[in-house]
Amino acid sequence: QVQLVQSGAEVKKPGASVKVSCKTSGFTFNIYGISWVRQAPGQGLEWMGWVSAYNGDTKYAQNLQGRVTMTTDTSTSTAYMELRSLSSDDTAVYYCARSKSVAAAKGTFDYWGQGTLVTVSS
Amino acid sequence: DIQMTQSPSSLSAYVGDRVTITCRASQSFSSYLNWYQQKPGQAPKLLIYAASSLQSGVPSRFSGSGSGTDFTLTISSLQPEDIATYFCQQSYSTPWTFGQGTKVEIK
Numbered sequence: 619q620v621q622l623v624q625s626g627a628e629v630k631k632p633g634a635s636v637k638v639s640c641k642t643s644g645f646t647f648n649i650y651g652i653s654w655v656r657q658a659p660g661q662g663l664e665w666m667g668w669v670s671a672y673n674g675d676t677k678y679a680q681n682l683q684g685r686v687t688m689t690t691d692t693s694t695s696t697a698y699m700e701l702r703s704l705s706s707d708d709t710a711v712y713y714c715a716r717s718k719s720v721a722a723a724k725g726t727f728d729y730w731g732q733g734t735l736v737t738v739s740s
Numbered sequence: 741d742i743q744m745t746q747s748p749s750s751l752s753a754y755v756g757d758r759v760t761i762t763c764r765a766s767q768s769f770s771s772y773l774n775w776y777q778q779k780p781g782q783a784p785k786l787l788i789y790a791a792s793s794l795q796s797g798v799p800s801r802f803s804g805s806g807s808g809t810d811f812t813l814t815i816s817s818l819q820p821e822d823i824a825t826y827f828c829q830q831s832y833s834t835p836w837t838f839g840q841g842t843k844v845e846i847k
Binding site: 653655662663664665668713718725726728731733 | 772774776783784785786789790795827829831832834835836837838839840841
């Protein structure tokens with residue numbers, strides 16, 4: 619069965635970086651895309667960006683451009699999201715999610731990781 | 741960016757009631773609209789994609805409709821396990837954006 623398993627909770631100081639992993643199984647990783655979505659405490663969902671496991675193409679939300687990098691490792695079927703220059707506004711649960719289709723439905727997310735809480739505090 | 745506006749923000753209904761949640765987009769995009777259910781402490785779950793297609797494994801009491809700028813999620817007979825927050829999301833153009841959510845409770 620399709621599974622996305624994320625790395626554990628992180629506590630970071632302002633200005634630091636965090637790298638969250640999303641290990642997948644149960645499907646052919648290198649033909650799909652993975653998006654990252656975050657949710658601040660008590661808030662809604664914010665799409666952060668998308669990475670293609672096929673060719674490494676990326677799309678990032680404009681408000682995160684320059685601070686975020688999304689990558690994949692096809693040898694381990696794992697996706698990564700690195701966020702730099704953290705502030706308290708980045709405190710959130712971060713989710714990875716698989717695109718439903720390799721073609722048209724890139725922006726539809728059919729399987730999600732369990733979430734990783736990133737807390738930014740001095 | 742396409743703005744997604746859901747209404748109501750919250751609702752309370754009886755078990756067995758028909759529940760309707762609406763989602764309005766700031767621009768038209770045919771049927772690139774998805775609905776997700778999120779229970780407390782859990783990741784979102786895809787319910788409806790392409791406005792009206794039921795995701796595999798989702799109960800048939802959930803249905804979606806609409807096109808253009810106005811979309812609807814309907815729960816035909818509310819069950820206790822449907823207590824959750826529901827989000828619409830457009831997959832037409834990046835940034836893919838979500839509505840602010842509708843919290844559904846039982847009376």
